[in-house]
Every structure is written in C-alpha cells, then in structure tokens.
Amino acid sequence: MTTAQSRPHIAGQQPAWAGEMAAMLDAYQQAGGDPQALQLPEVATLVISGEQVLAAHEIPGVHFEAEPLEHGVRARIVVEPEARIERPVHLCFGVIPAEGRQEILADYEIGPGAQVQFLAHCSFPNAVRVEHTMQARIHVGAGASLTYTEEHFHGPHGGVDVRPHAEVVVDAGARFVTTFSLTRGRVGALDVDYRIDVAEGGVAELTTKAYGTGEDRIRVKETVRLNGERARGLTRTRVAVRDSAVSQVYTSMEGNAPGARGHMDCTEIVRGQAQAHNEPLVVVRDDQAQVTHEAAIGAVNRKELESLLARGLDEDEAVDLIIRGMIR
Amino acid sequence: MKAPLLQIEALTLRRDGRPILNQVNLSVYSGQVHALLGLNGSGKSSLAYTIMGCDGYIPDSGRVLFDGRDLAGLSITERARLGITLAWQEPARFEGIPVGRYVGLGMPQPDREQTVAALEAVALPAKIYGSRAADQTLSGGERKRVELAAVYAMRPRLAILDEPDSGIDVLSLVEIEKLIRRMAGDGSAVLLITHREELLATADAASLICAGQILFSGDPQEARQYYSARCRPHLKSLGAQPWDATSPEAQAALDSNGSLRSPVSGQTPEG
Numbered sequence: 319m320t321t322a323q324s325r326p327h328i329a330g331q332q333p334a335w336a337g338e339m340a341a342m343l344d345a346y347q348q349a350g351g352d353p354q355a356l357q358l359p360e361v362a363t364l365v366i367s368g369e370q371v372l373a374a375h376e377i378p379g380v381h382f383e384a385e386p387l388e389h390g391v392r393a394r395i396v397v398e399p400e401a402r403i404e405r406p407v408h409l410c411f412g413v414i415p416a417e418g419r420q421e422i423l424a425d426y427e428i429g430p431g432a433q434v435q436f437l438a439h440c441s442f443p444n445a446v447r448v449e450h451t452m453q454a455r456i457h458v459g460a461g462a463s464l465t466y467t468e469e470h471f472h473g474p475h476g477g478v479d480v481r482p483h484a485e486v487v488v489d490a491g492a493r494f495v496t497t498f499s500l501t502r503g504r505v506g507a508l509d510v511d512y513r514i515d516v517a518e519g520g521v522a523e524l525t526t527k528a529y530g531t532g533e534d535r536i537r538v539k540e541t542v543r544l545n546g547e548r549a550r551g552l553t554r555t556r557v558a559v560r561d562s563a564v565s566q567v568y569t570s571m572e573g574n575a576p577g578a579r580g581h582m583d584c585t586e587i588v589r590g591q592a593q594a595h596n597e598p599l600v601v602v603r604d605d606q607a608q609v610t611h612e613a614a615i616g617a618v619n620r621k622e623l624e625s626l627l628a629r630g631l632d633e634d635e636a637v638d639l640i641i642r643g644m645i646r
Numbered sequence: 647m648k649a650p651l652l653q654i655e656a657l658t659l660r661r662d663g664r665p666i667l668n669q670v671n672l673s674v675y676s677g678q679v680h681a682l683l684g685l686n687g688s689g690k691s692s693l694a695y696t697i698m699g700c701d702g703y704i705p706d707s708g709r710v711l712f713d714g715r716d717l718a719g720l721s722i723t724e725r726a727r728l729g730i731t732l733a734w735q736e737p738a739r740f741e742g743i744p745v746g747r748y749v750g751l752g753m754p755q756p757d758r759e760q761t762v763a764a765l766e767a768v769a770l771p772a773k774i775y776g777s778r779a780a781d782q783t784l785s786g787g788e789r790k791r792v793e794l795a796a797v798y799a800m801r802p803r804l805a806i807l808d809e810p811d812s813g814i815d816v817l818s819l820v821e822i823e824k825l826i827r828r829m830a831g832d833g834s835a836v837l838l839i840t841h842r843e844e845l846l847a848t849a850d851a852a853s854l855i856c857a858g859q860i861l862f863s864g865d866p867q868e869a870r871q872y873y874s875a876r877c878r879p880h881l882k883s884l885g886a887q888p889w890d891a892t893s894p895e896a897q898a899a900l901d902s903n904g905s906l907r908s909p910v911s912g913q914t915p916e917g
Binding site: 556620622624626627628630631632633639644646 | 698700701721722723725726727730731732734737738739740741742743751752779796800
C-alpha cells in the first residue's frame with residue numbers, strides 16, 4: 319500500500335493533509351456519501367483528492383495499492399477469492415479547487431467466489447474547470463459478485479468534464495451490477511463509456527441516471543457482449559434534459575452464444591430546447607440468443623402527467639416529480 | 647332543493663371525426679354516489695376525461711358546471727384545485743415515486759396519519775406499501791387500490807372513479823365499496839363509472855350511457871332493469887371498441903333519432 323495515511327482520521331491533529339481531508343469529507347457528503355462510514359474500522363476506504371491519496375484503509379479480504387501520477391493516481395483494488403465483504407467498500411474521488419485535472423487509472427480484481435459492494439462518490443463541488451477521467455479495468459472472477467454504485471456531485475457551475483470509462487470482464491457465473499448517478503448539481507460534460515464481456519452464466523446489469531440542465535452535455539455509451547452460454551445482460555438508461563442540454567445514448571448488446579438473453583431499456587425526457595438522441599444497436603450471432611430493446615424518448619408521458627395534475631400539482635411540479643422519480 | 651355540485655348540460659364531444667358524447671345531461675350532488683353504467687366503448691371514460699379537462703377532450707358544445715361555475719377553459723390543475731379529481735381506470739405507473747408520497751400528493755399538507763388511513767381503507771398495509779414505488783412492480787389490482795387511496799386522501803368535492811372495481815379481487819371489492827360509501831358520507835360527490843350492474847347497489851342514483859348518450863337517469867334499481875332490458879340485447883354491437891355509430895350493427899341498434907331501439911316500452915330516454 320503506497321499511501322500517506324491508513325485512516326481518514328482528522329480529529330486532534332493538524333497535519334498538512336487534514337484540511338484537504340476535511341474538504342473531501344464535505345464533498346463526499348454533498349455527493350450523497352456518509353462521512354461517518356469512512357471512520358468505521360470495519361469499512362474499507364480509499365480517499366483520493368486530486369493526485370493525493372488521503373486515506374487507504376484496508377480490511378481483511380480487501381487490499382489497495384496506490385501511487386500518484388502527475389495528474390492523478392494509479393490504484394489497484396483487490397478483493398481476495400471467496401472473500402465475503404459485509405460492509406460496502408467506500409471510495410471517494412474528487413477535486414476541491416475550482417480548476418484541476420484528475421486522472422484515475424484503476425484496476426479492480428475481484429477474486430473468484432468473492433462478494434463485495436463498492437460505494438463510489440465523486441465530488442467536484444467548486445468546479446469551474448475540472449477534468450476527471452476514470453479509466454478502469456474491472457475483472458470479476460468466476461462465481462463472484464460485484465455491485466458498484468457510483469454517485470457524482472459536480473456543484474452548480476457546470477464546469478466539470480467527466481469521463482468514466484471501464485473495460486469489464488465478467489467470468490463464468492459471476493455477477494456485475496453497476497449504477498451510475500449524476501442527478502444533483504450541474505452535469506457539465508459527461509462521457510460514460512462501458513464495455514463489458516460476459517462469460518457463460520454470467521450477469522451484467524448497468525443502470526445510468528443523469529439530469530442535464532443549462533448547456534450540459536451527456537454522452538452514454540454502453541456495450542455489453544454476451545459471449546457465454548446463458549449469459550444475461552440488462553441496461554437501464556434514465557436521462558432527463560432541459561434548457562439547452564443535450565443527451566446522446568448509445569447502447570449496444572450482443573447475443574453471441576446459445577441461451578444468451580439481453581435487454582436494453584432507455585427513457586429520455588426532454589424539456590425546453592433540450593435534445594435527446596438514442597441509438598440502440600442489437601447484434602445476435604446465435605440462433606438461440608435473444609436481445610430486446612425498448613425506448614421512450616421525448617416528452618413526459620401524458621397519462622403520468624395528467625394523473626399528477628389531477629391531484630392539484632401544476633405542470634412544472636408534476637414534471638419535476640416524474641423526472642426526480644425516474645432518476646432516483 | 648339543493649343545486650347539483652356537478653351539472654352537465656347538452657355536452658357533445660367528437661374525436662377524430664367520430665361522435666363520442668351526444669347531448670349528455672347529468673347531475674351529481676354532494677354526498678351522493680351517482681353510478682354511470684354502460685358497456686365498453688359507450689363513452690363513460692370520455693365523459694370522465696372531459697369533466698377533468700384532459701388533453702383532447704374539449705367539448706364541441708354544451709357545458710360542464712361545477713358548483714355553478716362553467717369549467718370551460720380551466721386546466722386540469724385548476725379543476726383539481728376546485729376539488730375535482732379522477733381515479734383512472736388503468737392508473738399510470740411512476741418509477742421512483744413511493745406509494746406513500748403518491749397517496750399524499752393531493753393533500754393540502756402531507757399528513758402521515760391520513761396517508762396511512764387512506765391506504766388501510768383500500769386494504770393496503772402502509773408498512774408494506776408506503777415505501778414501495780408506484781411502478782410496474784405493483785399488480786394491476788394493487789395499483790388500482792393505490793389510486794383510490796390517493797383520491798380518498800385528497801378529500802375531493804367531486805371524485806370521478808373510472809371503473810374502480812375492474813381488476814380488483816372479490817375480497818378487496820367489499821373494501822372498495824365501503825370506501826365509496828365513506829367518501830359520500832364525508833360529503834364528496836362520487837361519479838362512479840362502471841359496466842357492472844352489481845355495483846349499482848352502492849349508488850344513490852344512476853345513469854345509463856349507450857353510444858355516447860344518456861338513456862336513463864334515476865333510481866339505481868330501475869337503471870338496472872332498464873340496462874338489462876334495453877342494453878343487453880344490443881351487447882354485440884355496443885361492445886364494439888371504439889364505438890362506431892356508422893357500422894351496420896350500430897345502425898340496426900339505433901332508431902331514426904340516434905337512440906337505441908327499445909325492446910321495452912314506457913321508458914323515455916334522456917338526452
């Protein structure tokens with residue numbers, strides 16, 4: 319483990335990194351995280367601010383290796399085979415200043431048979447011009463289960479350029495479930511790119527939620543290749559855009575083996591001058607595979623809207639409630 | 647005699663060139679359950695949407711008066727804020743909106759106790775259902791009951807219930823009928839839309855609608871007899887969806903005035 323501290327403990331001491339840590343804890347809370355959880359000894363924690371690793375707390379079965387780069391951190395996160403990690407592993411990434419660049423090169427190795435959840439919060443509360451890139455390689459070993467929940471908070475200025483990219487390999491009988499949410503504060507520019515290969519009997523479920531306003535730009539690209547027999551894939555994309563925001567969703571699902579089943583489900587709600595674009599791609603290379611797709615792009619469903627109006631809500635209140643529910 | 651809370655006068659509606667409602671007259675009073683009975687495609691739901699002011703349901707002629715006020719030009723929200731609401735026959739599903747929140751939407755102030763009471767009134771335990779989403783994970787019957795709870799929690803002056811009994815199991819139906827009576831007992835006017843004669847037992851008054859016309863208004867028992875005698879014989883043609891007054895079956899069922907041919911005598915169709 320290459321890191322300055324093993325615990326994010328700041329009470330009673332004032333080392334150089336303490337102020338940064340306090341700011342990160344505030345940012346973590348703004349992104350929806352619970353700072354108290356970062357203090358618990360039984361919770362594995364990795365906190366990275368800019369190119370600094372502020373805390374890396376390991377627990378039995380979970381190990382971190384981290385080294386600083388010029389503009390970020392290279393991190394390796396290992397969960398031992400057959401490990402059953404009871405409490406979610408907390409990851410906190412962020413940039414506190416108004417300007418900056420953070421590049422995270424992350425390598426996740428989930429051993430065969432392991433079960434683990436990650437809660438990742440990425441916060442850029444003061445961003446006016448911040449670039450954040452996550453280039454992840456995720457390997458979920460045979461029979462393992464990884465749930466990865468990532469929430470972002472980008473502050474009110476819309477000055478963040480975020481690129482979460484991941485190459486994921488889901489081995490036989492393994493399960494990979496991920497949820498990405500960017501629904502508070504401004505988006506800025508978001509470019510999600512996930513490519514997932516699923517082996518025999520494996521499962522991949524991806525949920526992406528974003529709410530763009532102002533001049534925000536949202537691009538979501540998800541590719542799921544169901545390569546093994548009876549592999550399962552599901553993508554759920556929920557995007558709302560208003561003002562002059564633009565969303566582009568490209569989802570691709572391949573059924574490449576007998577018994578593979580995939581489904582893509584996309585809803586994009588458009589308000590004002592905003593624009594939404596959806597391009598699903600379905601590829602089936604085996605006559606016993608099946609991939610389905612459904613999409614609803616455009617205005618709020620009229621029946622949903624009228625149902626809420628009939629309770630006395632005005633149109634803005636009703637639309638906001640529907641959107642907030644959708645991306646919740 | 648007190649004035650009706652809802653008064654519909656000579657209401658006519660066409661959609662996509664088709665006649666949907668034709669010279670409809672109807673009066674509903676506060677504290678009264680008024681059943682509107684008709685076959686599928688007879689115009690019941692269209693009348694409900696027109697009263698509520700839904701998109702595409704602007705009358706071609708006639709008036710809808712609520713407490714003496716003409717509702718023409720009022721939005722759904724404005725009508726709801728006057729105290730009118732509608733329980734949809736097939737309620738919308740909402741991702742991410744908890745049942746408890748949905749039920750409380752029409753309350754002036756969110757009230758947990760009132761929400762719990764409303765859910766229990768439709769036999770849905772708040773502990774189990776309050777935090778569940780009002781989405782596709784609910785069965786059709788559960789979602790219907792949530793819709794009725796939301797209407798009840800709102801304490802509306804006029805509740806339009808569009809086929810509240812459809813998709814509801816027999817045991818829950820008893821609770822639904824009790825709830826309808828309770829709403830009237832609390833002073834609400836209830837327009838109860840149904841195609842099941844049995845539900846007329848819940849009503850204080852009833853009207854029959856066929857092919858967009860009110861054929862009879864009066865005592866629920868008489869309405870039931872009228873329905874059996876005059877509507878059932880035309881079931882085949884009247885059951886067509888959507889109603890097509892120009893079809894050969896409909897032409898055979900209608901007289902020269904556009905009313906249903908009557909196998910019985912002594913009844914004067916209204917409207």
